[in-house]
Amino acid sequence: MSTTNTALSSSSSSSSSAPSGDDLKPILYSYWRSSCSWRVRIALNLKEIPYDIKPISLIKSGGEQHCNEYREVNPMEQVPALQIDGHTLIESLAIMHYLEETRPQRPLLPQDVHKRAKVREICEIICSGIQPLQNLIVLIHVGEEKKKEWAQHWITRGFRAVEKVLSTSAGKYCVGDEISMADCCLVPQVFNARRFHVDLRPYPIILRIDRELESNPAFRAAHPSNQPDCPPELPNK
Numbered sequence: 659m660s661t662t663n664t665a666l667s668s669s670s671s672s673s674s675s676a677p678s679g680d681d682l683k684p685i686l687y688s689y690w691r692s693s694c695s696w697r698v699r700i701a702l703n704l705k706e707i708p709y710d711i712k713p714i715s716l717i718k719s720g721g722e723q724h725c726n727e728y729r730e731v732n733p734m735e736q737v738p739a740l741q742i743d744g745h746t747l748i749e750s751l752a753i754m755h756y757l758e759e760t761r762p763q764r765p766l767l768p769q770d771v772h773k774r775a776k777v778r779e780i781c782e783i784i785c786s787g788i789q790p791l792q793n794l795i796v797l798i799h800v801g802e803e804k805k806k807e808w809a810q811h812w813i814t815r816g817f818r819a820v821e822k823v824l825s826t827s828a829g830k831y832c833v834g835d836e837i838s839m840a841d842c843c844l845v846p847q848v849f850n851a852r853r854f855h856v857d858l859r860p861y862p863i864i865l866r867i868d869r870e871l872e873s874n875p876a877f878r879a880a881h882p883s884n885q886p887d888c889p890p891e892l893p894n895k
């Protein structure tokens with residue numbers, strides 16, 4: 659069953675060349691706490707693209723991502739996946755680039771080539787150098803006893819690099835004063851870092867940018883606590 663994302667739908671844009679209408683609305687396979695789904699939710703919200711959410715529980719019955727039906731959608735058995743324009747897309751970065759190329763309103767990449775490279779650099783550190791190492795399937799393999807220390811190690815190592823890059827690239831946001839894909843990747847990763855009780859004090863720029871984006875409506879609407887599949891009983895929502 660899919661659930662309409664209503665958080666931003668009242669502000670949906672009609673200036674896009676994107677297909678519109680309920681029947682053509684993109685469907686995002688998402689899990690409330692998944693940082694990779696969250697990246698795409700932010701990008702969709704920033705670009706004011708209305709979409710429906712199809713929740714995939716990563717924990718129910720051993721993980722719905724592993725069931726045969728979902729494996730047809732995403733052979734990597736991960737979220738997110740996005741059905742859009744008659745295609746099924748997987749991989750959050752590839753999805754964000756598709757959105758950027760097909761819906762250029764509210765760009766998520768700067769015009770300047772050097773700044774674009776910086777955005778991609780930060781995205782890669784997070785998407786290749788941090789998140790995959792603390793992903794659920796890896797933590798299950800590492801084991802309950804060691805998983806917190808393991809996650810802390812890789813997030814700390816990656817955040818050291820991100821903070822260093824930000825020291826020359828950041829303005830109000832990760833790269834200059836415009837929100838970019840790098841910010842879409844950073845904010846969910848900070849949430850993960852807090853989940854694993856990483857000491858974030860050595861990363862003042864990361865913390866400042868995270869605070870700056872906290873109240874942005876597109877980021878707020880994409881937050882795990884505002885997802886239809888977020889458990890109601892969750893503390894610290």
Ligand SMILES: N[C@@H](CCC(=O)N[C@@H](CS)C(=O)NCC(=O)O)C(=O)O
Pocket residue numbers: 691692693694695716721723735736737738748749750751785790793794795796
């Ligand atoms: N490179 C992929 C990674 C996707 C990914 O790792 N998704 C996680 C949630 S953030 C997942 O589905 N994990 C399921 C598992 O580990 O079994 C992307 O960026 O979309």
